[in-house]
Amino acid sequence: MRLSSSFRRITTISKKELVEFARDWRTIFALLIIPLLMFPLLFIIFPLLLASEAAELDAIEVNVVIQSIDFSIYLAEQQKCS
Amino acid sequence: MTVELLRVEGVTKSFGHIEALTNVSLTINEGEIVGLVGSNGAGKTTLLRLLAGVYTPTDGAVVLSDGSKVEDARHRLGVVPESTGLYSRLTAWENIRYHSRLYGTSDEESWNRTVFFADRLDMKESLGRHTKGFSRGMRQKTAVLRALAHAPDILLLDEPTAGLDVTSARTVRSLVHQLGETGGTVVYSTHQLAEAEAVCSRIIIIHNGEVRADGTPAGLLEQTESRNLEEAYVSLTTDKARTRVVSDKPLSKIAKWWQKLSTPKIPGGDEIE
Numbered sequence: 001m002r003l004s005s006s007f008r009r010i011t012t013i014s015k016k017e018l019v020e021f022a023r024d025w026r027t028i029f030a031l032l033i034i035p036l037l038m039f040p041l042l043f044i045i046f047p048l049l050l051a052s053e054a055a056e057l058d059a060i061e062v063n064v065v066i067q068s069i070d071f072s073i074y075l076a077e078q079q080k081c082s
Numbered sequence: 083m084t085v086e087l088l089r090v091e092g093v094t095k096s097f098g099h100i101e102a103l104t105n106v107s108l109t110i111n112e113g114e115i116v117g118l119v120g121s122n123g124a125g126k127t128t129l130l131r132l133l134a135g136v137y138t139p140t141d142g143a144v145v146l147s148d149g150s151k152v153e154d155a156r157h158r159l160g161v162v163p164e165s166t167g168l169y170s171r172l173t174a175w176e177n178i179r180y181h182s183r184l185y186g187t188s189d190e191e192s193w194n195r196t197v198f199f200a201d202r203l204d205m206k207e208s209l210g211r212h213t214k215g216f217s218r219g220m221r222q223k224t225a226v227l228r229a230l231a232h233a234p235d236i237l238l239l240d241e242p243t244a245g246l247d248v249t250s251a252r253t254v255r256s257l258v259h260q261l262g263e264t265g266g267t268v269v270y271s272t273h274q275l276a277e278a279e280a281v282c283s284r285i286i287i288i289h290n291g292e293v294r295a296d297g298t299p300a301g302l303l304e305q306t307e308s309r310n311l312e313e314a315y316v317s318l319t320t321d322k323a324r325t326r327v328v329s330d331k332p333l334s335k336i337a338k339w340w341q342k343l344s345t346p347k348i349p350g351g352d353e354i355e
Contacts, residue, residue, distance in 0.1 A: 008183075
């Protein structure tokens with residue numbers, strides 16, 4: 001008897017909460033629509049931007065000059081390693 | 083023959099070291115419209131909350147006619163608090179039905195009672211409207227309907243006409259009158275003597291947490307040898323009314339500093355020590 005009464009109360013409160021939630025369009029908007037807008041932004045637009053940035057960096061040619069008093073030591077070490 | 087519905091036996095209610103009510107004893111009989119009259123902070127709302135089973139007495143007990151404590155038989159009471167507490171996204175009827183279901187009343191029964199009383203409160207057309215756009219008067223009327231829908235033995239009203247326009251206040255008073263005429267029992271808290279005199283068959287004057295007088299309006303006039311209730315009230319409450327003290331616990335250094343910081347300085351005013 002007591003258990004059924006508690007169950008009835010839980011059901012009543014749950015129904016009321018669901019109805020209230022369904023009528024709260026601002027929260028529903030924040031929960032559903034905002035992620036729908038944010039996910040394409042995070043997973044499509046950001047990687048595209050990063051890729052174009054990387055391509056730009058790849059296109060740059062960099063000339064490197066190495067200066068040393070005795071360059072032969074360095075070359076000998078390089079040869080040993082290879 | 084008077085049938086006792088509810089009995090308050092030597093109830094004292096304290097909040098920390100503040101005693102809101104001191105040794106209050108009274109009975110509520112069937113068919114009575116009892117007015118609780120007192121100044122702000124006198125203890126009216128505390129007493130009503132004790133009657134409603136919201137508060138547990140520090141000492142004493144509030145028992146119903148069958149000997150059960152009010153905390154265990156809240157379904158026998160209908161309460162209209164000062165703040166209506168309606169769910170704004172639900173319609174008036176959904177609010178009423180929700181409470182009735184919690185008390186185990188069938189939808190059909192609560193609907194029939196709601197329509198009956200809504201007709202008298204001129205609320206029938208608004209039952210299907212969301213309470214969000216309701217005026218203070220309509221919210222108060224919805225709260226009254228909600229309190230009546232599960233057929234309580236006693237209706238407890240905490241300042242039901244406070245903030246209402248003249249017409250709405252009159253409608254609420256008229257409903258209370260009708261309830262009294264049909265054998266309903268109402269406890270009506272107010273700080274307006276004229277209202278208590280117009281509505282209630284019995285008046286209880288509360289002052290500084292104590293019951294100073296309890297009787298019919300005519301009985302109170304006789305008891306105090308006064309010409310009107312206002313005079314009677316003044317003669318019964320000659321000592322200064324206490325003010326609501328939030329807390330007089332000593333403040334910590336941080337609390338003192340914060341209070342000093344957030345309190346604007348008034349020229350010539352006392353500084354916080």
